[in-house]
Amino acid sequence: MTTIFPVEKQCAHCGRHSEHIVIGSTNTFGSPDLDTRPPEMMRSTIPHWVQRCPHCGYCNSDLDHLLPTAGQVMSSEAYRDQLVERTLPTLANSFLCLSIILAAQGEFTRAGWSSLHAAWVCDDERAAQGALHCRQRAASLFQEALASGQMIARQADASDALLVDVLRRSLQFPLALSLCEDGLRKHSDEIIKGVLTFQKLLIQRQDSGCYTVAQALGNA
Template sequence: MPRIHCSVCGIASDQLAAPTVSPQFAPDLDTRPGEPLRSTLPAWMQLCPNCGYAAPDLAYAAELVPNWVRTSDYRSLTDAFERHAWLLEQLGYLADAGWITLQAAWNHEDGNDLDAARRCRRKAIRLFQASKAAGQDFLDTPAEELALAVDILRRIGEFEAAAETIRIALQEEELPEMLEAVLRFQTGLVQRRDTGRHTLDEVPRGPAGEKPVRLT
């Protein structure tokens, strides 16, 4: 267990070592990696037991962070992922704040706090929308971004918004075959009002060896 000096208060504390494993199983449809990486989630975020600063690496803090960790808004958050996401939001890193808020949802789910998980997914959607409005992408392509949004919306039971997002995503030009298959799979889940966790290897693929015919 490495001993890390907090860059905000200077106190040293024992923190979980960063994971070195790679996922061996398929990710969830919201990109949460499969095992064995999946269950290393608590090691993705460090929390200083003295000043409450939360970051993937306590040894680094942006300039204004020491002021922000003293605020009541920051201190009202108890989850380390939510705390770090709040700091990223203040810094204007809205896409990163969205991702860490999604990780906060996973963390709450692991702790069986499903209300908090739902609240974080709702907040992640808002942050991703704000990031796009600010010109920040949160994934490589709009189709991938829409597919992630679909899963977040479905998991919080926003089925109409999920269905509408699927419709928009299916109109994307150059939609990769795999992503289209994911969106079709999501359509079925939305129709069944399924808010559960599903993985990429559940998505039906075409018959092995069959290649799509492109006439253009």
């Protein structure tokens, strides 16, 4: 089961206080999605993965901590606009604002993950265009991360499998196929190969839907 509780946080940017929900514990049962999104009950804890200061709009996974570029980025038009972007769910905007701060300080991997989290929020809210936008941003940031030598997953083969899924689900089929075929040539892990083989079929069908790892491996 999931346990959550309210805590008062002091915003590291403006110094003012607000109440937020933090996760005490949670669990997962079942298979993650191909982009690693966890199954329930952890899946439903996503509203508590990012905190937004109601006074100044600072967004971070923990408002107590100040990201070095926050002050500069938060005064930008891009950040202020993102906070109140009406075409996206508020929670997705919070994840994207965090992503903007992280990208500004060169943390492309974490920025990519925050954008992917925003996409998951859009999926849940059936905001298809929003999800597409967030995944395109995530794919671009993950590519930037890899180009600058940052890992986006613990292993290189898992990194490739993740990026293939984000590219496929953001309709970038030719690039997804190229990376998928490259991964199939390079990697020997049986699970990764099974996932990439399944991805290749989806890409060839131009299927941008959500599938689990268990479905990819024929266990669902």
